[in-house]
Amino acid sequence: MNAVRNHACRENAFEEAGRDAVYRAIFTRRDVRSHFRPDPIDDAVLARLLMAAHHAPSVGFMQPWNFIVIRDMERRQAVRDLFLAAREQELPNIAEERQMLYRKLKLEGICESALNLCITCDRSRSKGSPLGRWHNPEMDIYSTVCAVQNFWLAARAEGIGVGWVSIIDTEALKRALNIPDHVVPIAYLCVGHVSEFAPQPDLERSGWGARLPLSELIMSETFGGGGEDTLKDIAGKMRP
């Protein structure tokens, strides 16, 4: 019976190598800050990554994204200045005992990467027909985040590193990139070839945080609900 069910479940699955490749991209993707190499990205490769992003799911098939490619070093330096200012503003809000470590963290590769990419969300693109968004208007934002993740995973498969920089004042970034009012910058990404993909997140290596055990995050039926012991046991023993 088990074998039958197993077979039935796998009917539409990728072949083993394909499955392995998908999980490999997921488990070895990194937020890259310090390992960028300056050599340019081939436009054909960049176009593939953008095509992957463009095939993300989106509420009401709204496809609210745009992709601003930023290569000019002066503009990037201006964005880096925004980062530096925002980082100083963020610092006092970090728990006092962690401020020293925060200062030491490398949290962007804006000028070292081959290029920057700002993925935006055009909130007006559903043109007055908010399918799937009437109760939850923020769904266009979430859709755009799905595009970011597609880009990030496809980039990993292509050997391209991506680092997300969110320590930036949004209004200042909009002015710097001439983004109109109805468009929201969702992700400012540093993108480029890398010398390596680190085996663990930078914030884990530096002692900032650790991955939470998956088994402790699984709940049954309701928030906080216990149970699902078999699932939790399997998850608890699993290594990526």
Ligand SMILES: Cc1cc2c(cc1C)N(C[C@H](O)[C@H](O)[C@H](O)COP(=O)(O)O)c1[nH]c(=O)[nH]c(=O)c1N2
């Ligand atoms: C929405 C959002 C915003 C940010 C990030 C991520 C996401 C999803 N991350 C990257 C984050 O620190 C990183 O994903 C985690 O530390 C886990 O590491 P890996 O991505 O697994 O390498 C990030 N990293 C950084 O150096 N500067 C930043 O401003 C941000 N901002």
